[in-house]
C-alpha cells in the first residue's frame with residue numbers, strides 16, 4: 001500500500017473498494033462480508049460498514065449536493081470518494097471535516113492523481129453549501145417512481161415516514177431457539193458482554209439488540225441457538241404454524257432463514273424439505289442449518305420449484321412460498337436495492353410470483369396450509385397475485401392470518417385476512433403475509 005493510500009485509513013479504503021464492487025453488480029452484503037474478512041480492526045469494520053450503507057442510502061442527496069460544483073463528466077471512482085466524504089461531513093459527527101477532506105484527497109492521489117486538485121477544491125467549498133428546497137426523492141434519496149406510488153397510496157406524511165425509515169440503520173434482531181434455551185439466558189449473556197438488548201414486545205423468541213455485537217462471541221450463537229432475523233420475517237413461520245410429524249416444504253428456501261425457524265418450532269420432528277434453484281445459496285443454507293444442529297432433519301433440493309411441484313403433487317401438509325420480490329419493504333437493510341429496481345420490473349416479478357404460487361397450490365394435500373410472503377408491500381406482488389391465484393383454484397381459500405400471530409398488536413395491520421406491515425410499523429421490516437388452505441374434500 002502506498003503512503004497516500006494509508007493516509008485515507010483502512011476503513012475508507014475498504015469502503016471505497018466495496019462501493020466499486022457494488023457499482024459493478026456485486027450485492028452489498030456479500031461485498032461487505034468479503035471485505036470484513038480482511039484484517040480490519042472492529043472499529044474500522046464498523047466505520048467501513050457505516051460509510052458504505054450511508055453512501056448508498058443517501059446517494060441521490062449526495063449527488064445533488066455535488067452537482068453545482070461539477071464541470072463535465074466525473075470518473076465514477078472519484079465520484080465515490082466525493083460521496084463518501086460528503087456523507088461523513090453531512091451525516092456523521094465523529095470525524096472533523098478537515099480530516100475527512102484530507103483523507104479524500106490522499107485517496108484520490110492513488111486512485112486518480114489528476115483529479116486531486118478538483119477533489120480538494122470541491123471539498124473546501126461544498127460542506128457549507130448543502131442542497132436546499134429539494135424534492136422528497138432527493139431529500140430521502142429514493143427514485144421518484146417509489147415516492148410517487150407510495151404517496152398515491154399512503155399520502156404525504158406516511159410516505160415521508162417510510163422514506164425516513166429506509167434511511168435509518170435497522171435494528172439487529174435475534175431469534176432464539178426456545179426449545180433449547182430461554183430468552184432470558186440469551187439476554188443475560190448479552191448483558192454480560194455489555195451489549196444493549198431487550199426482549200421483543202411482540203414475539204416470544206425475539207430479542208432487539210441496539211448496540212454493536214460480535215455474534216461469534218455470544219455463547220448462544222456458538223451453540224446454534226440464536227439466528228439473526230427480523231421480527232416480521234419470523235411472523236412468516238408463525239403464520240405457517242408448522243407441527244411435528246407433518247410434511248412441510250419451503251419452496252424458496254434461500255439461505256434457510258425460515259427453514260431454520262420451521263425446524264426450531266417443530267424441534268426437528270417434522271419432515272422438512274428445502275427447495276431453491278440457486279445452488280450457491282443452498283450450500284450456505286446447509287451450513288446455516290448445520291450450525292443450528294438440524295442437518296439431519298431436512299432434505300435439501302436444488303431445483304426449480306415449479307418442476308418440484310409437478311413431481312410431488314398433493315404431498316405436503318404445509319407449503320411456504322417466501323417469494324422472490326422487489327425488496328421494497330426492506331430498503332433499510334438492502335441499501336443498494338432502491339437503485340437496482342425499476343417500476344417496470346414489478347410486472348415480471350408478479351408473473352414469476354403467480355407461477356410459483358400456482359406451483360405451491362399444486363403441492364397441497366387436501367386440507368393443507370400454504371403461506372405466501374414477500375418483503376414488499378406493492379399490490380402487484382401481494383394482494384393481486386393471491387387474488388389471481390385464488391380465482392384459478394376454487395378449492396383453495398384465504399384463512400385469516402391474524403388467528404396465528406403472536407400478539408394482539410398485529411390485528412391493526414391485518415385487512416381481508418392478510419398481514420401488511422409497512423416499513424417501520426412496530427419497528428419491523430415491511431412484509432406481506434397471506435395464509436391459504438386447500439379444502440379437505442377436493443384439493444387440486
Ligand SMILES: C[S@@+](CC[C@H](N)C(=O)[O-])C[C@H]1O[C@@H](n2cnc3c(N)ncnc32)[C@H](O)[C@@H]1O
Pocket residue numbers: 251252253254255256257258259275276277278281303304305306322323324325356
Ligand atoms: C426471498 S428469497 C427467500 C429467502 C428465504 N426464504 C429466507 O428466509 O432466507 C427468494 C428465493 O427464491 C429463490 N427462487 C427464485 N425463483 C425460484 C424458483 N423458480 N424455484 C426455486 N427457487 C427460486 C431465489 O434463489 C431466492 O433464494
